[in-house]
Amino acid sequence: MRTDVIIVGAGAAGLLAAVAARRLGHEVLVVEADAAVGGTTATTDGALWLPANDLMGRGGIPSDSPDDALRYLNALATPESPVFAARRAAFVRTAAALGRWLSTSKIALEVIRSLPDCRPDADGAAAQGRSVRVRPVAAKLDEQWLGRVRGADPAKSRPGLLARLASPFRHPGLLSGGAALVSELLRRALGSGVELWLEAPLVGLQVDGGTVTGVTVQRDGQRVEVQAARGVMLACGGFEGDQSLRQEHLPLPTSSAWSVGLGAEGAALAAGAQVDAAVAGLDQAWWTPVLLADGVAHKVDAARVAPHSLIVDQAGDRYLNEAQPSVLAGRRMYEHNRGMRSVPSFLILDSRHRKAYPLGPWAAGTSPKAAIESDELVRAGSLDELAQTLGVDRAGLIGSVVAFNQLAKRGKDTDFGRGDSAWDRYFGDPLLRRNPSLGAVNKAPFWAVRLYPGDSGTKGGLVIDERSRVLRADGTAVPGLWACSASAESVFGPAQPAQGAGLAAALVEAYRGVLDLSGQLDRIDEVLG
Numbered sequence: 001m002r003t004d005v006i007i008v009g010a011g012a013a014g015l016l017a018a019v020a021a022r023r024l025g026h027e028v029l030v031v032e033a034d035a036a037v038g039g040t041t042a043t044t045d046g047a048l049w050l051p052a053n054d055l056m057g058r059g060g061i062p063s064d065s066p067d068d069a070l071r072y073l074n075a076l077a078t079p080e081s082p083v084f085a086a087r088r089a090a091f092v093r094t095a096a097a098l099g100r101w102l103s104t105s106k107i108a109l110e111v112i113r114s115l116p117d118c119r120p121d122a123d124g125a126a127a128q129g130r131s132v133r134v135r136p137v138a139a140k141l142d143e144q145w146l147g148r149v150r151g152a153d154p155a156k157s158r159p160g161l162l163a164r165l166a167s168p169f170r171h172p173g174l175l176s177g178g179a180a181l182v183s184e185l186l187r188r189a190l191g192s193g194v195e196l197w198l199e200a201p202l203v204g205l206q207v208d209g210g211t212v213t214g215v216t217v218q219r220d221g222q223r224v225e226v227q228a229a230r231g232v233m234l235a236c237g238g239f240e241g242d243q244s245l246r247q248e249h250l251p252l253p254t255s256s257a258w259s260v261g262l263g264a265e266g267a268a269l270a271a272g273a274q275v276d277a278a279v280a281g282l283d284q285a286w287w288t289p290v291l292l293a294d295g296v297a298h299k300v301d302a303a304r305v306a307p308h309s310l311i312v313d314q315a316g317d318r319y320l321n322e323a324q325p326s327v328l329a330g331r332r333m334y335e336h337n338r339g340m341r342s343v344p345s346f347l348i349l350d351s352r353h354r355k356a357y358p359l360g361p362w363a364a365g366t367s368p369k370a371a372i373e374s375d376e377l378v379r380a381g382s383l384d385e386l387a388q389t390l391g392v393d394r395a396g397l398i399g400s401v402v403a404f405n406q407l408a409k410r411g412k413d414t415d416f417g418r419g420d421s422a423w424d425r426y427f428g429d430p431l432l433r434r435n436p437s438l439g440a441v442n443k444a445p446f447w448a449v450r451l452y453p454g455d456s457g458t459k460g461g462l463v464i465d466e467r468s469r470v471l472r473a474d475g476t477a478v479p480g481l482w483a484c485s486a487s488a489e490s491v492f493g494p495a496q497p498a499q500g501a502g503l504a505a506a507l508v509e510a511y512r513g514v515l516d517l518s519g520q521l522d523r524i525d526e527v528l529g
């Protein structure tokens with residue numbers, strides 16, 4: 001079989017690459033391992049970090065420039081190789097153009113109001129406006145395809161007239177976030193003649209004299225070879241779901257059960273190995289502290305930022321700003337674990353927290369019986385009892401809580417700076433005026449969960465250049481092969497610039513790769529300046 005372009009993976013990056021390649025006149029085949037479309041993307045909030053996007057500079061949102069964004073990225077701890085410098089510059093130059101591409105494709109974006117970059121005090125940071133998302137949309141896919149978008153419920157995705165009349169402003173039943181982005185891209189892909197094979201995992205690349213000429217996929221129990229006249233784009237995620245790759249590359253201890261990612265198993269790494277592609281950053285992930293409920297990992301972003309909570313290690317000592325961005329918090333858990341035992345750590349809450357804020361899968365105000373019985377959620381009448389049940393040093397825990405409560409009373413965390421940055425305050429409780437993320441932990445009963453350094457996907461992968469071409473160790477490009485998103489090393493290195501940075505980089509890399517394989521990238525870069 002023959003086509004022009006083969007895209008491996010039908011998340012947002014793969015679908016955007018497919019639509020863009022089709023518009024440039026190519027025949028396109030997307031091969032997807034799963035029975036559903038949308039990958040991780042469809043299950044997320046779908047935030048996109050697009051510096052200098054067209055919504056900035058209007059409606060009270062400050063204006064922005066790619067240069068400011070580049071200064072900001074340079075201020076974060078990102079790797080300093082020339083390839084990285086070129087990739088960062090290409091990202092900030094292309095991000096706004098990608099926003100325009102989505103808008104002219106009638107995929108409308110809206111600013112996530114008041115959400116700052118993760119490091120609001122760094123040079124070039126923006127107070128708001130760079131993080132955007134796709135506006136909620138009515139699902140316009142036919143029933144059969146809508147049922148195949150991961151996370152979309154066809155029964156709930158078509159607002160009836162009554163629902164719309166009842167709540168015209170709240171968009172009942174509309175698709176939102178990543179599911180909206182995926183369904184809109186899928187509709188355009190199918191409408192423009194992109195061929196999409198589900199349950200067709202990549203088995204390997206076809207290689208001829210060092211040039212990638214196609215792929216082998218498993219389909220209907222058979223191996224099928226497909227040739228690609230223009231090239232192959234890997235958009236099939238990282239390796240968070242493969243325990244042996246985790247143990248080989250990520251800091252220890254590690255477990256695929258701690259990942260809230262899709263569970264990608266390193267297909268891109270295996271494909272890259274066939275053509276001696278270079279790999280980098282394999283010890284990094286999009287870290288995020290997680291709790292386990294029924295053995296399944298859940299983020300605790302809202303719970304750890306909300307007041308009336310603190311995190312301690314196994315000696316009962318507080319050791320981090322609980323409200324910091326997730327990648328920094330997760331990495332800190334590992335760093336601290338080198339000296340003190342902090343895997344797992346403990347998130348300690350008082351009764352006000354449990355009444356007012358959700359905790360992983362458990363809604364505010366609930367006492368989930370099964371979780372309490374299985375000891376995944378611990379409840380105790382006193383801190384003494386809590387320490388004993390958790391096996392934490394009693395004096396350490398009580399001392400930490402007493403010290404924490406004094407800081408909370410003053411509204412200033414002089415130990416770890418919780419609530420100092422606009423980022424911490426954005427996610428705190430606005431009802432606490434002095435410090436939205438700091439409140440005493442002193443009302444029984446007390447609660448606790450074990451926290452693990454989980455992830456929402458890996459960050460290392462194939463080395464690519466600013467054209468998304470896969471590179472060998474000597475810096476030369478592998479002809480016929482492009483990669484993007486978690487299949488490649490993150491353009492941000494270990495850093496977390498902002499909410500939506502991962503997905504934005506995924507789409508920018510997919511877009512630039514398709515322009516490159518079409519011979520259009522230089523022309524576009526000239527226009528972008």
Ligand SMILES: Cc1cc2nc3c(=O)[nH]c(=O)nc-3n(C[C@H](O)[C@H](O)[C@H](O)COP(=O)(O)OP(=O)(O)OC[C@H]3O[C@@H](n4cnc5c(N)ncnc54)[C@H](O)[C@@H]3O)c2cc1C
Binds near residue numbers: 032036235264457503
């Ligand atoms: C809980 C959570 C929340 C997140 N929130 C955000 C956010 O708000 N903003 C943000 O920027 N990022 C967020 N992220 C990260 C973000 O989801 C990813 O950066 C983004 O989805 C990557 O898109 P993608 O298309 O590359 O990957 P995916 O959407 O994961 O798609 C990859 C596809 O490849 C397929 N695949 C895997 N192996 C094979 C194979 N062998 N053959 C064929 N196909 C294969 C998979 O089945 C999948 O469909 C979040 C992640 C998680 C887990």
